[in-house]
Amino acid sequence: MNAQLTEIMRLITNLIRTGTVTEVDRENWLCRVKVGELETNWINWLTLRAGGARTWWCPSPDEQVVVLSMGGNLETAFVLPAIYSNQFAPPSDSVDGCVTEYPDGGWFEYEPATGRWHVRGIKSMVIEAADNITLKTGEFVVEADTTRINSEVVINGGVTQSGGAMSSNGVVMDKHGHTGVKSGGDTSGGPV
Template sequence: MNTQLTELLRRLRNLIRIGVITQVDTTRGMCRVMTGNLETDWLHWLTSRAGSSRTWWAPSIDEQVLLLSLGGDLTTAFILPAIFSDEFPAPSASPEAVCIAFPDGAVMEYEPQTSTLTVTGIKTAMITASASVHVTAPEITCVAGNQITLDTPTVICTHHLTTGSLEVRKNGTMRGNIVHVGGEFSSNGVVVDSHRHHGVRSGDSTSGVPIS
């Protein structure tokens, strides 16, 4: 009777335990956990989705987790991430924000109090779509330290375009009225709006070539 009671108490204590990750096998999606003086065998961790839609976020070494043991048997336990600890404290103190902090220093956060989505600390961002990408806002600012490349057969600007300078390297066509104000308008070394010609005569004579 005492043996049965001892076993029952042991299983009750093992139903829910706190531990820290000691090893991670990302190929199998399994971890080992140190709980008290005991290190578990390889166990699966729980994820938010594992069907036709799946999520992947492997626990990290020394991350604090819960062990949920079926019937109190640690060999059948599942790992439930995660619990903040002194080593890995909460990345935000906002009561409403969703914040993800990565080990390389990158942070993704949405703060409802200011309706602001921020992504910082990343090196590269890639979006690949098979049909289209739409970005809509009253004002959009793109800042590049070196250059912005538009690699496409056609670039369409439907309204006014303001540019600090412009260089056209291949063929092009201008349609409609063009107004030039200030500065010089030069074509092949000839200032169009102020150049002169040789051999100008009255009547139906043809003037000479422009004087550059």
């Protein structure tokens, strides 16, 4: 009877455990977790979606997780990420905000209190759309060393330009002369 009770207690104890990820196999979507003095075999981790819509976010080594074991058997366990730790503290203390911080310094934050979505610390951003991208806002500001548009441009409204030269096909528009200038109603020659 004691052996049965001991086995039942072991299985109950193993139903839900906390541990630390030791290794990750990205190709097979598996990880190993140190739980107390034990280390699991390769086991799956849970994700938000794994059907027609899918998400991917593998756990990191040293990340604290919950190990859920059906029937208390660690051979059938899977990992539920994640638990904050001193090594990996929360990236924010906002009441309602949503923040994702990446190891390279990338930062995505939406703060309902200000209605602001803030992305910083990334090296580049690519948005690809097969049909259309529409931006609707009261003001659109671009601050960049260089802005390049590699397509035809249609502007349905006025254009105000200041603070530098405007050129077209190598000719500075506000500082160029014309050849064949004549008085009266004649047309001058092309720009120099």
